[in-house]
Amino acid sequence: MTERLARLLVFAAALTFALAAVGQARPLSPDKAFLFSARAVDAETVEARFTIADGYYLYRDKIHFALDPASGALLTPALPAGKVKQDEFFGRVETYRGSVTVNLAIRNFTPGKPLLIRAESQGCADIGICYPPTTQTATVALPAGSVAPSAPETPKKTWFNLVSER
Amino acid sequence: MPPRLRNYFAFGVAAALALAAGIGLAMFDRTPADTTSLLALSLPDSAGKLQSMAQWRGKVLVVNFWATWCAPCREEMPDFVRAQQEYGAKGLQIVGIAADNADKVQQFAEEIKLNYPALIGGYGAMDLSKELGNSLVALPFTLVLDRQGKVAYTHLGPVKADKFREVITKLL
Numbered sequence: 001m002t003e004r005l006a007r008l009l010v011f012a013a014a015l016t017f018a019l020a021a022v023g024q025a026r027p028l029s030p031d032k033a034f035l036f037s038a039r040a041v042d043a044e045t046v047e048a049r050f051t052i053a054d055g056y057y058l059y060r061d062k063i064h065f066a067l068d069p070a071s072g073a074l075l076t077p078a079l080p081a082g083k084v085k086q087d088e089f090f091g092r093v094e095t096y097r098g099s100v101t102v103n104l105a106i107r108n109f110t111p112g113k114p115l116l117i118r119a120e121s122q123g124c125a126d127i128g129i130c131y132p133p134t135t136q137t138a139t140v141a142l143p144a145g146s147v148a149p150s151a152p153e154t155p156k157k158t159w160f161n162l163v164s165e166r
Numbered sequence: 167m168p169p170r171l172r173n174y175f176a177f178g179v180a181a182a183l184a185l186a187a188g189i190g191l192a193m194f195d196r197t198p199a200d201t202t203s204l205l206a207l208s209l210p211d212s213a214g215k216l217q218s219m220a221q222w223r224g225k226v227l228v229v230n231f232w233a234t235w236c237a238p239c240r241e242e243m244p245d246f247v248r249a250q251q252e253y254g255a256k257g258l259q260i261v262g263i264a265a266d267n268a269d270k271v272q273q274f275a276e277e278i279k280l281n282y283p284a285l286i287g288g289y290g291a292m293d294l295s296k297e298l299g300n301s302l303v304a305l306p307f308t309l310v311l312d313r314q315g316k317v318a319y320t321h322l323g324p325v326k327a328d329k330f331r332e333v334i335t336k337l338l
Contacts, residue, residue, distance in 0.1 A: 027302055027304065027322075029302060030304075087237060088237075088240070089234055089237075089240060089274060089277070090234075090235075122235070124236070124237065124238065125304075127323055128238035128241075128306075128323045128324045129236075129238060129302075129304040129305060129306070129322060129323045130233070130235065130236035130237070130238060130239070130304060130305050131303070131304050131305075132233075132265060132289055132292050132303065132305070
């Protein structure tokens with residue numbers, strides 16, 4: 001009886017190990033490798049974040065944010081500096097690992113109304129594969145606070161083309 | 167180690183290996199993709215000239231999905247150039263399908279003196295590769311078809327040069 005239990009335990013451990021080994025061998029899908037999230041930080045700012053899995057990286061110049069024009073306008077500030085890499089074909093490129101956070105200024109919106117933020121990104125995995133540009137979305141509502149939405153400004157980037165030319 | 171403990175250990179290791187192999191096979195070794203639509207396809211090359219895949223029927227055909235924005239793709243291509251040079255006369259035909267635009271492809275093709283066709287698939291090439299077994303829709307993705315047009319080998323990520331040579335020489 002004890003022996004049977006022990007054997008079962010060994011088998012369960014083996015199964016866990018096997019699943020872990022196989023799980024590691026399979027690369028992540030881009031929405032898991034470059035997890036996008038957004039949260040309100042104040043009355044008119046949304047913090048957009050990519051949480052990048054270990055062994056994966058994003059290209060700085062391939063990150064774009066957009067907001068449905070009907071819900072408001074979005075101002076993307078300069079993205080933080082990434083790690084500079086010399087690409088044989090494209091020259092100087094910057095990449096992010098770990099995570100990257102950007103504060104998006106939102107204008108001309110309705111407080112309390114959910115905003116659908118779209119984020120486009122493109123990255124690769126160290127095992128030697130790259131993903132095409134991927135679009136992810138996150139919904140966030142800015143609080144109906146005391147700060148009134150400011151007058152409309154010209155958005156830096158409008159609803160972007162989903163298939164960007166490179 | 168006492169014999170009984172050693173038995174458990176051996177059993178555990180064997181079970182883990184068998185399970186990993188089984189799960190791995192179930193996840194990666196799907197039924198070879200149907201290449202009918204691939205071989206019926208015509209795509210423009212980087213000069214804009216339409217090229218039909220059917221023209222390479224009867225050859226050992228290597229189809230490499232790539233893009234200039236994919237550094238690992240670019241890195242493995244000089245080896246494809248060497249393989250085409252070495253085995254072309256024996257019936258090897260490498261064809262690149264780029265998820266990219268013609269200008270970039272042309273520029274890179276000149277840079278590495280590409281000696282095989284680089285067809286322009288745009289992002290539609292990604293969907294095509296998915297149908298052919300690239301379930302993750304990532305690059306580079308390489309397929310080797312035998313002379314009958316059947317899939318003999320598929321690989322996501324850079325192909326190891328020695329493995330690639332082993333696969334193609336067996337089919338040539």
